Amino acid sequence: MAEPPSAGPVPAQRHASQPAALRIEAAGFGYRGTTVLRDVELTVGEGQTLALVGPNGAGKSTLIKSVTGLADLVTGSVTVLGRALPKARGLAAYVPQAETLDPDFPVSAADVVLMGRYRRIGWWRPTGRADRDAALAALDRVGLADRARTRFGLLSGGQRQRVLVARAIAAEARLLLLDEPLNGVDATSQERILSALGELTATGTAVVISTHDLAVAARIADQVCVLNGRQWAAGAPREVLTPEVLREAYGNHAVDLPDGRTMLVET
Amino acid sequence: MLEAPFMLRALAELTLLALICGPVSVFVFARRLSFVADALTHTVFPGVVAGFLVSGADGVFGGALVAGLVTAVVLTLLTRGGLLSDDAATAVVLTALFSVGVALVSRRSSYTSDLTAFLFGRLLTVTPGQLVETAVLAVLTLTLVAIGARAWVFRAFDVGGAAAAGYRIARLDLALNLVVALVVVAAVRAVGTILVVALLIVPAAAARMLTDRLIAMAAAGTVLTLLCGYAGLWLSWTASVDHGVRLTSATAVVLALVLAYVLLLPVGLLRRRRPA
Amino acid sequence: MTYAYAEAVLAGALAGLIGVQVVLRRLSYFTMALTHATFPGVVAAAILGVSITLGGALAGVLVACGVAALTRRRGQDAAAATGVIVAAGFAIGVGLVALQDGFSRELSSFLVGSIVTTGRQDVVTTAIVLVLVAGVLSFFGRGLLFTGFDAAGARSAGYRPALYDLLLLITIELVIVTIVPAVGTILALALIVAPAAAARLWSTRLPVVTGLAVTLGMLSGLLGLLLSGLLDIAAGAAITLVAAAFLVTSLTLRRASLTFPLAFRRASLTARRTSLTARRTS
Numbered sequence: 001m002a003e004p005p006s007a008g009p010v011p012a013q014r015h016a017s018q019p020a021a022l023r024i025e026a027a028g029f030g031y032r033g034t035t036v037l038r039d040v041e042l043t044v045g046e047g048q049t050l051a052l053v054g055p056n057g058a059g060k061s062t063l064i065k066s067v068t069g070l071a072d073l074v075t076g077s078v079t080v081l082g083r084a085l086p087k088a089r090g091l092a093a094y095v096p097q098a099e100t101l102d103p104d105f106p107v108s109a110a111d112v113v114l115m116g117r118y119r120r121i122g123w124w125r126p127t128g129r130a131d132r133d134a135a136l137a138a139l140d141r142v143g144l145a146d147r148a149r150t151r152f153g154l155l156s157g158g159q160r161q162r163v164l165v166a167r168a169i170a171a172e173a174r175l176l177l178l179d180e181p182l183n184g185v186d187a188t189s190q191e192r193i194l195s196a197l198g199e200l201t202a203t204g205t206a207v208v209i210s211t212h213d214l215a216v217a218a219r220i221a222d223q224v225c226v227l228n229g230r231q232w233a234a235g236a237p238r239e240v241l242t243p244e245v246l247r248e249a250y251g252n253h254a255v256d257l258p259d260g261r262t263m264l265v266e267t
Numbered sequence: 268m269l270e271a272p273f274m275l276r277a278l279a280e281l282t283l284l285a286l287i288c289g290p291v292s293v294f295v296f297a298r299r300l301s302f303v304a305d306a307l308t309h310t311v312f313p314g315v316v317a318g319f320l321v322s323g324a325d326g327v328f329g330g331a332l333v334a335g336l337v338t339a340v341v342l343t344l345l346t347r348g349g350l351l352s353d354d355a356a357t358a359v360v361l362t363a364l365f366s367v368g369v370a371l372v373s374r375r376s377s378y379t380s381d382l383t384a385f386l387f388g389r390l391l392t393v394t395p396g397q398l399v400e401t402a403v404l405a406v407l408t409l410t411l412v413a414i415g416a417r418a419w420v421f422r423a424f425d426v427g428g429a430a431a432a433g434y435r436i437a438r439l440d441l442a443l444n445l446v447v448a449l450v451v452v453a454a455v456r457a458v459g460t461i462l463v464v465a466l467l468i469v470p471a472a473a474a475r476m477l478t479d480r481l482i483a484m485a486a487a488g489t490v491l492t493l494l495c496g497y498a499g500l501w502l503s504w505t506a507s508v509d510h511g512v513r514l515t516s517a518t519a520v521v522l523a524l525v526l527a528y529v530l531l532l533p534v535g536l537l538r539r540r541r542p543a
Numbered sequence: 544m545t546y547a548y549a550e551a552v553l554a555g556a557l558a559g560l561i562g563v564q565v566v567l568r569r570l571s572y573f574t575m576a577l578t579h580a581t582f583p584g585v586v587a588a589a590i591l592g593v594s595i596t597l598g599g600a601l602a603g604v605l606v607a608c609g610v611a612a613l614t615r616r617r618g619q620d621a622a623a624a625t626g627v628i629v630a631a632g633f634a635i636g637v638g639l640v641a642l643q644d645g646f647s648r649e650l651s652s653f654l655v656g657s658i659v660t661t662g663r664q665d666v667v668t669t670a671i672v673l674v675l676v677a678g679v680l681s682f683f684g685r686g687l688l689f690t691g692f693d694a695a696g697a698r699s700a701g702y703r704p705a706l707y708d709l710l711l712l713i714t715i716e717l718v719i720v721t722i723v724p725a726v727g728t729i730l731a732l733a734l735i736v737a738p739a740a741a742a743r744l745w746s747t748r749l750p751v752v753t754g755l756a757v758t759l760g761m762l763s764g765l766l767g768l769l770l771s772g773l774l775d776i777a778a779g780a781a782i783t784l785v786a787a788a789f790l791v792t793s794l795t796l797r798r799a800s801l802t803f804p805l806a807f808r809r810a811s812l813t814a815r816r817t818s819l820t821a822r823r824t825s
Contacts, residue, residue: 068431090433096425104620105424106479115421119432123414151479301626302572350797355740358571362733363787366780369655373777465630472623514641521634528627
């Protein structure tokens with residue numbers, strides 16, 4: 001099994017005693033007892049970015065959903081910030097694909113971002129000024145401060161995705177889970193999202209992001225994990241994103257190489 | 268018509284229900300619980316009948332409460348996915364429990380009048396005691412709504428995000444179904460099943476045509492229900508006093524609500540078409 | 544009384560047949576809206592003195608188109624619109640009944656039906672509709688399946704999903720208009736959904752599911768009517784409870800077979816081996 005990269009940037013405020021943001025050991029994930037993804041072994045430290053790559057149906061979403069509690073951890077263990085999974089729920093912030101959400105839902109962009117504060121607000125306290133300010137600040141970080149009052153469904157696909165990233169920022173979680181946030185997103189939004197993620201990791205937040213875009217994975221990730229039913233490889237991008245590994249994991253599928261070329265990998 | 272004390276009490280009952288149903292219908296709308304709400308109104312019936320058979324008129328409320336809460340739990344469990352699709356599960360729970368009620372009541376001789384009383388309630392014979400019951404349940408419901416509102420909205424909009432934030436989805440769903448059951452129990456004896464269904468679905472659906480904001484929807488739903496409640500009472504009063512048509516007041520209120528929905532439909536379509 | 548039994552069995556078969564489509568396409572609530580929306584049509588026909596089946600069918604088709612238009616858009620609005628139709632259909636029907644006398648009796652027979660008063664004419668009508676619906680479903684079966692499963696794919700293959708949706712709606716409406724006078728609205732919904740949902744648990748193959756649903760529907764009708772006589776309860780309620788019991792039993796057995804797959808697989812293997820041996824010896 002590949003070791004976590006030694007070359008990754010080490011954030012300044014990291015203490016030796018602090019637990020990893022996410023540690024997955026000998027884990028299998030699935031739904032209702034059926035395993036979809038097995039043999040996963042990963043550690044993401046504070047301020048690090050892990051990219052999950054693999055073909056459709058590889059189990060990327062299942063892994064992310066298991067950490068949020070929507071899919072099941074069948075075997076092994078998952079620890080978020082030092083707490084094991086059933087108890088660890090609520091510690092990570094989740095960014096779904098914008099297109100999976102109902103565009104007719106009557107909420108504004110600011111309402112959506114405010115959802116990131118709900119756990120902080122609790123059950124009893126009314127939403128306060130500080131929470132509203134935090135939500136607006138988060139919207140500003142993704143460049144959408146002027147669209148706060150617009151209905152979520154009226155924004156473009158890329159803008160909706162940015163609103164969801166802003167929600168995760170407002171949650172101030174130390175682990176962010178993003179499920180294919182760059183699918184069908186325009187170039188401006190993609191850059192906005194990536195730079196927002198960069199700012200977050202600089203302050204110690206760990207990021208797990210699934211993507212089809214190997215070039216993006218190579219650019220932003222400290223660690224890349226190749227999945228397809230099981231974990232095929234994990235490590236620094238240049239060690240993992242090699243034709244040999246990809247050919248093994250993807251079979252004969254079209255693959256975008258990190259240097260931007262697309263190549264058809266034959267079996 | 269308001270010089271008659273029973274009309275005043277009917278209006279008071281409708282006002283209380285408008286206060287509850289404005290906000291609650293917003294969640295029924297957002298979570299697409301129309302069918303579940305419909306099912307709950309039907310499944311309270313066997314509870315009403317059983318309560319009446321066990322301890323007369325005093326047992327009705329308790330029976331309804333037990334049946335409502337039990338159905339809320341069963342529906343939550345059955346609609347959590349799995350072998351049965353949730354709409355089929357809801358349909359069968361609805362029809363089967365309603366049939367238990369019909370089977371119980373069909374052994375009595377005054378069968379049809381019991382059935383109609385349950386369907387239409389007795390809005391004009393609401394007693395001060397019933398008003399107090401409704402008021403207590405209204406306070407309870409609105410408190411629960413105030414506590415759960417944010418979590419329910421989050422869950423309705425994005426299950427994944429809500430689960431990741433640490434909300435227990437199953438418990439949130441159960442809590443909302445229980446609140447809907449409480450509303451049904453509070454309202455069903457006075458206004459009957461059909462009006463309860465209408466009160467749980469129409470206010471938010473109509474208000475949605477007017478606004479994109481959830482809080483405004485709740486407020487508009489309440490105002491709309493008040494207006495339609497008054498209009499419906501007036502309609503049934505006029506129909507029976509001036510024209511001799513025995514239009515029950517509950518039916519008239521439902522017709523007023525549906526009319527409001529139909530009138531607001533084009534407003535909603537126009538608003539949609541207008542560019543953002 | 545013979546007519547009542549014939550009607551119960553035929554209605555069960557008819558409901559089971561269309562129920563498969565309703566369950567596969569998740570149209571249960573929609574079907575409930577249709578049953579409620581048919582009510583005013585039936586009452587209006589009675590007031591005007593025209594044939595109730597004809598009036599109901601005519602109103603029903605109109606309503607089916609209206610419902611289809613209102614609920615065309617998926618999502619929150621569609622669910623709410625269906626709910627509004629349920630409430631509206633019922634209230635308008637009741638409002639029309641109020642214009643007449645004999646209010647309560649007609650209303651409760653609409654809810655739970657009056658199968659005991661079925662005559663020869665009703666049985667013949669149900670039989671004809673059964674043949675008609677079976678014909679429509681087998682002739683258009685492939686298109687209905689394709690458009691129901693994947694509307695976009697079907698469209699690109701040259702099918703017109705909207706037409707098939709409408710065809711299905713009208714067929715469902717026809718079934719409702721036929722069986723509601725005998726068995727009532729609540730039971731109509733139960734008889735359409737429960738046998739098909741139970742059958743769906745046992746197989747994924749459409750012909751098997753359909754055959755099973757029709758069989759269970761007929762059995763529900765027969766046993767329910769027997770039970771209602773024995774226990775002296777309303778026939779509609781008894782039939783519903785039998786249909787629901789079939790579903791609950793299927794669900795329990797199916798759960799058990801999923802929880803303990805080995806025991807069941809062994810049992811079915813033994814069964815298959817026995818049947819093979821039996822065939823060889825014969």
